[in-house]
Amino acid sequence: MRNFFSDLSYKFSVFMQGRYGRDELSRTITIAAIVCLVLSIFRPLHFFVYIALAILIWSAYRSFSKNRTARERELEAYRKIKDTIVNKFKLIKGMWRDRNTHIYVKCPNCRTYVRISKPPKGKRIRITCPKCRNTIEKNT
Ligand SMILES: [Zn+2]
Structure with a gap:
């Protein structure tokens, strides 16, 4: 049995050679899929299970992809959007903190x-x- 799992681990590492693997965007979309699955528990939101499935397929596609350039471009676009949102929140936080002393x-x-x-x-x-x-x- 131990041999079976070590063989499986070896075969998976051979399979993953040259593939993109996981990154920051993969982790974020996996969290989004989990959120969709939780939402799908509620009866009127059952359709979220299909959205979660689509997101998980996209995540797996990205991880197993051999087109590094395209995946890195996606990651760059994701980081640009994320930075814009994070900076907007930092600005709002600063505006709230300084509301009595600055405009x-x-x-x-x-x-x-x-x-x-x-x-x-x-x-x-x-x-x-x-x-x-x-x-x-x-x-x-
Ligand atoms: Zn200016």
Whole structure:
């Protein structure tokens, strides 16, 4: 029996040679599949089991794929989306933390947020964007 499992392990490692394997995106989509399976427990959401199955097939396809370039491109796109979401949450967290001392002004030209000390109410402020040097005027 021990021989059988060591043979199986060896055969699997031979099978996986040259294949992409698992990465950050694989782990995330596996978690998404588990969430879908949990949701499918509830009667009106039974169809989530098919979504979970599709996600698991996609995850397995990615792991067993030999096209590393395409999988790395997918991972790069995933990281770009993830970074955008994480940075948005960090900005919201910072805005909430500094709500009594600072304001955040969005540059209409480059969409960068500029953090400045909270000016007195009813005052007109002029800010120069540190990224694109655009001048922003705002009433407080
Ligand atoms: Zn700007």
